[in-house]
Amino acid sequence: MAPSVDPRATVNAGETSATYGPEVADLFSEYAFGRAWDEMFVSSGVTRPAYDAVITAVQSLDADELRSRADGLARAFLDRGVTFDVGGVERPFPLDVIPRIIESAEWDLVSRGVAQRVKALEAFLADVYTDRRVVADGVVPQRVLITSKYFERQAYGIRPANGVRIHVAGIDLIRDEQGKFRVLEDNVRIPSGVSYVLENRRATMQALPELFAEVRARTVSDYPTRLLQALRKAAPAGVSDPTVVLLTPGSFNAAYFEHTLLARTMGVELVEGRDLVCSNNTVRMRTTSGEQRVDVIYRRVDDAFLDPVHFRPNSVLGCPGLLTAARAGNVTIANAVGNGVADDKLLYTYVPDLVRYYLNEEPLIDNVDTFRLEQPDHLAEVIDRLDELVLKPVDGSGGKGIVIGPQADKAELATLREQVMADPRGWIAQQVVHLSTVPTVIGDRIAPRHVDLRPFAVNDGDDVWVLPGGLTRVALPEGSLVVNSSMGGGSKDTMVLDKPRRYGLLGYGDAVEGPEEAEETATVPPTHVSMRSPDPGPATQQSQQQQQ
Amino acid sequence: MLSRIAESLFWIGRYLERADDTARILDIYLQQVLEDAAVEQMACRAMFDVMGRLIPEDDSEVGVSQVLQLLAYDRKAPSSITGALVAARLNARSARDSVSSEMWEALNLTFLDLNEQRRRAERVGAHRFFQWVRERSSLASGVADSTMSRDEGWLFFDLGRNIERVDMTARLITTRAAGGSSGPSWTTLLRACGANEAYLRTYRGRVADRTAAEFLLLDRLFPRSMFFALSRAEECISLLDRSAQGRVGTEDAARRYLGRARTGLEFRGVEEMLSDLPGHLESIQSACAVATSALGTRYFPHAVIEWVGKGA
Structure with a gap:
């Protein structure tokens, strides 16, 4: 039961809806507004309508209660093993108790924009590893492709069974100072983080049940089913009941928790390289009843370690012969080898053109304004303005190597200048974007922290499905713009609002699917008449008999 | 079933049972020493012998504290209680997708609590530690029985x-x-x-x-x-x-x-x-x-x- 809101504190007026009561004023008392777009507040004390329910839920708690719920969350993650490894130590991934809300209409735009981008990149990869029309037509220069660190010649001419190379994509979005979503980068190799989306929802539902009684969020629990379906559809031709496996580098990998969660929820084997054998262009896994044929490998091992025959010869994380088996069409590797050419940060600047070229559409979500440093005029300007821009290595991930100009000191900028001059192809430069902020529990207070959003898209060959919400990462240090978990980032549950829930009958947890079902549920009387009372056992029966 | 996973499960079973049984054996032995301090040396040497561990080199004293150190709290040796629990959890982690979540949580919680329990045992006596180990292994075993x-x-x-x-x-x-x-x-x-x-x-x-x-x-x-x-x-x-x-x-x-x-x-x-x-x-x-x-x-x-x- 949600607590009643002090009527004096509530106003309903268009864009803004609620001011908060005295308790919240306390928790938010030091809430500072910066240049960034705040997703909860329009200005001090005035919230956006999407966050009404969040405010109400937080309002019902005092600082102690809020902190004890936050502690409970952290403990639950450690117990369940929801961790990532930093230097060999398992740490829980910090989850903030206050979720991030995205309105339904806004999400529709985001999900269409993400799907559009994935389709364009998919078409691009198919082109790059076959005819290269895109080069012939002058959309992307040849040199951009072949100088990409993750362009793999070995993948040339491999045609995946259902044409899909990007089975799973994670497109990183941010909201700029005007509240507009922009694409920050594409991840089409082995994007990770989806397990936190699933776990965050589960944990937040337990930590903040008041909220889930009030609003309906679109469910995220379909993800494993969707992924499995896409992987099965990607099976080699003629295989009617494919065996899908998830290939993990092993339990010391930072994302091992995610691998186990996906394998468990999809009901597929979690294999390591040493469990696989290749011969006669087929892949098999060692089981207690002999070797069993494998048809689809959802691999979470990087290209470089996947197949020692073609890549690093000393790798023991993969299995010799995989790529040859894939080329022979006997096994599907998902995501495909060589996808990295599509998420190279220099190529990123060409993606809007790719959308126009392949899909004949205008991009629904814009890029962040980016300089191509291999072009002399861009380079000259960037070198001039290093202290105002963000410089990123094109092949970096996890926030590694990023230099934020305004936050760097002279020595760092000098080193950077040398590095950029020596290898302009290795860097891109972007305007500093103040990522939007969302209230986050920091100690006893609630303070704004910068966030990004990684929606996950699954391509099954017929359609690109985007998981509602995605992973919201939070930069926990004050003022920090780097959200990566290895750099002190946390995360938040990301709720995409559905229609408002009219009946709080199911309590929290059971999000009802579809409006029709909600109607039906609403007509069921809230009593449990059909329940059989539990068997009372011999003692009670005896006393009843005595009473008779 | 993958061979590697099968092997992990086999060893989870062994390590859990080992932690449980070692706790039982140590418990009765140490109680005996408590009752009659004169047998400490002999009982402790017999202990090492039974558990198949080498008696620490040189002829120094072999007492209760060595027994506890090497057979109860040693994290590295898989024949100590703590070592067995750590190894069981490690195996469960590498077979995480085949072990039920509840089973994993039972093992993981035990693992996370080990240091705290040891500190407590140093205050209130090793008996409590053994009791805790027995309870935790029964829990894990029971959860396996009811969820696998x-x-x-x-x-x-x-x-x-x-x-x-x-x-x-x-x-x-x-x-x-x-x-x-x-x-x-x-x-x-x-x-x-x-x-x-x-x-x-x-x-x-x-x-x-x-x-x-x-x-x-x-x-x-x-x-x-x-x-x-x-x-x-x-x-x-x-x-x-x-x-x-x-x-x-x-x-x-x-x-x-x-x-x-x-x-x-x-x-x-x-x-x-x-x-x-x-x-x-x-x-x-x-x-x-x-x-x-x-x-x-x-x-x-x-x-x-x-x-x-x-x-x-």
Whole structure:
């Protein structure tokens, strides 16, 4: 039961809806507004309508209660093993108790924009590893492709069974100072983080049940089913009941928790390289009843370690012969080898053109304004303005190597200048974007922290499905713009609002699917008449008999 | 089922049971030392011997603190309680997708709590630590029983658990057999196995060495008796070995070893057993060891192909 809101504190007026009561004023008392777009507040004390329910839920708690719920969350993650490894130590991934809300209409735009981008990149990869029309037509220069660190010649001419190379994509979005979503980068190799989306929802539902009684969020629990379906559809031709496996580098990998969660929820084997054998262009896994044929490998091992025959010869994380088996069409590797050419940060600047070229559409979500440093005029300007821009290595991930100009000191900028001059192809430069902020529990207070959003898209060959919400990462240090978990980032549950829930009958947890079902549920009387009372056992029966 | 996962499950079963049984053995031994401080040296040396650990070099004192350090709190040695719990959790982590979530949580929580429990034990005595270990392993074991499908994975887990139980019960009884009159009494042993009440009920309170030995070695109904655990292990193996419809003998090597040990118990009778108890116990223990390696050969092959390209 949600607590009643002090009527004096509530106003309903268009864009803004609620001011908060005295308790919240306390928790938010030091809430500072910066240049960034705040997703909860329009200005001090005035919230956006999407966050009404969040405010109400937080309002019902005092600082102690809020902190004890936050502690409970952290403990639950450690117990369940929801961790990532930093230097060999398992740490829980910090989850903030206050979720991030995205309105339904806004999400529709985001999900269409993400799907559009994935389709364009998919078409691009198919082109790059076959005819290269895109080069012939002058959309992307040849040199951009072949100088990409993750362009793999070995993948040339491999045609995946259902044409899909990007089975799973994670497109990183941010909201700029005007509240507009922009694409920050594409991840089409082995994007990770989806397990936190699933776990965050589960944990937040337990930590903040008041909220889930009030609003309906679109469910995220379909993800494993969707992924499995896409992987099965990607099976080699003629295989009617494919065996899908998830290939993990092993339990010391930072994302091992995610691998186990996906394998468990999809009901597929979690294999390591040493469990696989290749011969006669087929892949098999060692089981207690002999070797069993494998048809689809959802691999979470990087290209470089996947197949020692073609890549690093000393790798023991993969299995010799995989790529040859894939080329022979006997096994599907998902995501495909060589996808990295599509998420190279220099190529990123060409993606809007790719959308126009392949899909004949205008991009629904814009890029962040980016300089191509291999072009002399861009380079000259960037070198001039290093202290105002963000410089990123094109092949970096996890926030590694990023230099934020305004936050760097002279020595760092000098080193950077040398590095950029020596290898302009290795860097891109972007305007500093103040990522939007969302209230986050920091100690006893609630303070704004910068966030990004990684929606996950699954391509099954017929359609690109985007998981509602995605992973919201939070930069926990004050003022920090780097959200990566290895750099002190946390995360938040990301709720995409559905229609408002009219009946709080199911309590929290059971999000009802579809409006029709909600109607039906609403007509069921809230009593449990059909329940059989539990068997009372011999003692009670005896006393009843005595009473008779 | 993947061989690697099967092996992990087998060892989770073994490590869990080992932690449980080692806690039981240490508990009764240390209680004995508490009652009679004069036997500390001897009891502790016997302890190391029974657990198959080398007695620390030189002729320094071997006392309770060494026993606790090496057999209870050592994180590195898989024959210590803590080491076994750490190893069980590590195995569960590498077989995370095949172990039920509740099972994993039970093991992980135990692991996370180890340091705290040790600190507490240093304040309030090791008995509490042993009690906690017994509770945690019972919990994990029980959760496995109630949340794992009775498929191959569970059979490997149960097999590991029962082989370890046979081995550890043999060690426990050896403490009596080797210690002679100075060792723990049969009642103490029964209590360590949680068998005292079942025993008293079965024999209507007539306590005697012979019947106590009979109960721990040969009882068909009590789950910690050697006969029971051996039979269960054998049953697991025969369920795993679906091809075993042979006309001649028994194909599976592990089953042959365990079956031989089991018949040795079953058809030898308690008098004959007692005449050379240490010898018989040792042969059962070695049957467990060879059976384990036979299982490894058959179900968990470790043929890792190392690929080294021509240029490397």
